[in-house]
Amino acid sequence: MGKIGCNNDGNLDNTKFSQPMPWIGIYVAAASLACLIGMAADAIHGIRNRKFWFPCKFSSLNATSLTLLAVAIKLSVDLNTSMPGRHDQLAKLSSTVFMCTVMGNSMPSLATMENKDMFMNIIALGILVITVIVNICIQLSTGVIYIFWEEHASILFIMLVLLLILSFSALTVPTTKQYLEHKYNKKYELALKEGSNDNLRGDIMKYWMMAHTCSPQFVMARSVTCTASGAFCLLSAATLAEAMLRSYFMPWSCKFCRGESDYKWSTTLVLVTQTVAVGVGTIAPACRWFVAINYSCPKRRNQSCRYRKFKVERYWVQSLVEMKECPLILGRIRSRHYRKLVHDGKKRFLNLCIRVQMGIVKMSKLICLISIFSVSQILLCCNYCKELKKRFEFNKSVSNTDQSAFESQPFPKLDLSRFVLHLEGEDELVGLMMKCSCDPTDHWIREGDKRRPKYLIELLEMSTQGFKGVGEFDSNQVPSLDSEEPPNCWVLPVVTLTSIAVALPNISPGLIKSLICSVNEGLMYARLIDNLEAKGDLTNIRSAADVVWLGVELYHKWLDVDLRKLSLQEKTMKETLQKLADAAKSRLVEFHKEQNNPQCLMRRASKWPIKVLAANSMYRITQTLLLKSESRDYQMSEKLYETVVVMISDILGACLTNIHRHVSMKCLSSAIEEREECVRNAVSILGKTEKIMELLENKALPSLDHRQCPMTCIDEWRSLYMQKKKPLPFISSPSESEIDSSKSGELFLTID
Structure with a gap:
């Protein structure tokens, strides 16, 4: 037998080389x-x-x-x-x-x-x-x-x-990004000054126009080289x-x-x-x-095209000029003669690159000019046909429409030409980009409105005037088990209260299912508001909320406590709350024993383990409900369930008053490459929550101006209520007298 690759005679066998x-x-x-x-x-x-x-x-x-x-x-x-x-x-x-x-x-x-x-x-x-x-x-x-x-x-x-x-x-690319980022920030400040809560749609249209016209891909795509x-x-x-x-x-x-x-x-x-x-x-x-040729060759009165000048704008060569002017660090080359040769070589090479860059830009503009010569007559004929069609349709509409129809026409659209971001030499494109760039914000808002969170809206309709539940879910009268309490976030109290509601006995499964659906929709927006909070480290607290909610939504469990099993044990409302409080307290006590370790003593409360943070929230809220239930007749689980649901509604309502701030911040905080997509997502959120914002506008504290004094943190809302000398009454269904008193100004607070 021959070797692999060779026949029996020892010669190369290449008959199989071409088979694959x-x-x-x-x-x-x-x-x-x-x-x-x-x-x-x-x-x-x-x-x-x-x-x-x-x-x-x-x-x-x-x-x-x-x-x-x-x-x-x-x-x-x-x-x-x-x-x-x-x-x-x-x-x-x-x-x-x-x-x-x-x-x-x-x-x-x-x-x-x-x-x-x-x-x-x-x-x-x-x-x-x-x-x-x-x-x-x-x-x-x-x-x-x-x-x-x-x-x-x-x-x-x-x-x-x-x-x-x-x-x-x-x-x-780096030069244009830097320039457009600076210009975007300036226009963003202008849009903020001109903006208002009543015209959030107008603001978002400005943000979209800025984000769209400064999109790096769009800038590259409309360049002469592209x-x-x-x-x-x-x-x-x-x-x-x-x-x-x-x-x-x-x-x-x-x-x-x-x-x-x-x-x-x-x-x-x-x-x-x-x-x-x-x-x-x-x-x-x-x-x-x-x-691009169509942009450069619109219809003119003299039926001719305006040709671009062969000027090379500064941004084409700015990075090369900066590299040329920047000195090289040649510490290892001791000879002055050789250092001089290196610097001279660098300058000559960059001068060559600058000339090549200018040649490429001029060649690109020449190609555009040749293209305009090639297709100008076709474009002019197309534009002429479009004008004839518009005139025919206009005359037809005039003949079939009376003067009253013109008076009922909508107001003219917002002029966004000031918010079109462009580079040097693109001045003539501003009007054309305004004309050709259809504004999709109305479409995105309508699409978002079709997917509005209906369960969440039903839940928020139960919120009280001024969202008093934000100040009542955690009482200062509950003794602390540690010298330091972790900060709050919007999501963790909501999922803890929902866990309690699921565990209450004699509650219809349909109500529990509806509540979970409502909270699930609300948490999607509450997480967005939590991400706006820059003070403190809330990473572990948010993770604790996510872990708890995963167990509650999918398995009806709070950590290792089976909530549905607890609700079916025919215990009283107080016994159910006490069992949840004991389960949470046991975890806290075990953790505090471990804190004798010097490494644990140095740990801040916000850095506690996830399950300990969840237990701390459960302990404080259940103890608050037990304290409040002693002063009122809450022997019926249904009554306590209504109270807990109102608390959840108030917390989510207060949280969602910051949606407009999230929309504005989302349009600025993202990277320039992702900004257009972020603005689109923000517009979609605006469409989904417009009904919610209208609902909450009449329930928020009238003294709060969220543009002048944004309150994105739940602890800021709680401190607002703690400033009152007289504690707020425990939450129940709002009566007419309470609504009248809130309208009369008893809850008006001034925040410096």
Whole structure:
């Protein structure tokens, strides 16, 4: 028997080397299909959201996409496998065009990266491009690629230009982000000064316009370099289409060799997959190019286009100029002569980069100018047809509408042109962005309103005037088991009170189910408000609330206490509360014994273990309810259940008065790359909670102005009630006299 790889004569046996090649072709097609799916998802996402600049959400440049791209272009870099047939040679060309398409399609994703990640991705892409160019040049010289010379040469040139455009466009990203972030903060302060609680929708429209127009991907997508990259992608796709049409419909112009490739039928699969990928992937770059040309060529009275000047704005070269002016630290080079050579070399290199950058920008503007010449007449005809259609529809509506209809028209929309953030040289785009960027806030608010929390609204309708339950769920008369009490958060008292309500005997399961649904909806917003609190460390306390709620919602358990079993033991209301209090106290006592350890003595109350914090909350609340029940007739569980539910409603009501502040803060606190999505989420929350805000507006303390004195912390609300000399009565269903007294000003408090 011969050795592996050798026959019986000892010679090399290469008959099996080519057998796995069709499977490699399938692997290449699968990688191309993955890239195709990402680009198709971005195209669908852009069309559905009417973002015709097509942000990169699924097909950005990263380690995964670059790895898939390296696999997908395997055929174009294969140096020694003969590929004689038509499909083989076209597959070589389609792989190269596919790479150009991916580069142009994913260009806006550079704006979302950190500087280090962007630098590493550009370097990796550059290595891949140089490898492809060198390998194709070798194949052209060796005859592996023996046809479509002109097409390959054109694609290699386009690929190199695209790499330069991507690399030098990436240099502007840090500068534009810094400038737009500063401008956003200024406009945000202006929006806050002009804003009011009565016009929160107007405020959110301003925030959205600022976040949308300063979105790094949108800034990159509307730049002249991205427009030029779209033109080059369109040209590369046209080159592939020309080669395919010529090979199939003009066979006399293409003479292919006879024979079969080692890849066999898999080259056809690769060709089909990559051709579809090129077609789908060209949608986004082509649309960016067309929209930019349409922006630059609106209808004029003289039926001509205003052409851009070939001025290179400062932000294109600012980072290079700063690097040029920044001195190098060359402590290891002692010789003054060599240090001078290094600095001179750095300056000359950066001067060359500045000239290349200026050349790329001017070339991009020239491409835009040529594009305008090419399509200006078509665009002007389209604009003329649109104007005729508008006039016809307007005249028709005038003939069928009387003057009273005009008087009943809605007020004009808010002018948001002051809140359009733009770079130097984009002044002419402000009006066009206002015209073409439809305001989706009304749509998002309507969609949010459709998903309003109906159970939570029913619960909040039970809240008292002034949310007195915030000051009553934890009494100061309860003796503390420790010298330091942990701070409160909004969520933990709610889940503790809900646990008590579930454990009370003789309560209908339907009421318990409804309460859990209401609290579950309320906790989603209460957690958002808790995250606004910057004072103290509430991480463990929030975690304790989440752990308790998981057990209550899914298993009807508070830690290791079975609440449903406790409610079915036919105990009295006081016995149930006492059992919960004893279970909590045992955990606290055990923990306090462990605090004799010096390491435990140094631990702050907010750093207590999660279960100890939950036990402390349960102990204090159950003791408060036991103390209050002694002074009133709460022998009936139903009465205590109503009281606990009102407490829960009051706490959630007081918490949700800060929703408008969460909406405003969400529009500022997020990173610039995520701000547009954060504003969208904030608008959705606004739509879901508008009904709640209207409901709570009449129940909050009239003396509180949450814009002037925001009270995001529950302890601030509790201190507000503790300032009163006379303790508030224990909560029951609010009577008319209580409502009248709250309206008369007895609960009015002034906070300095």
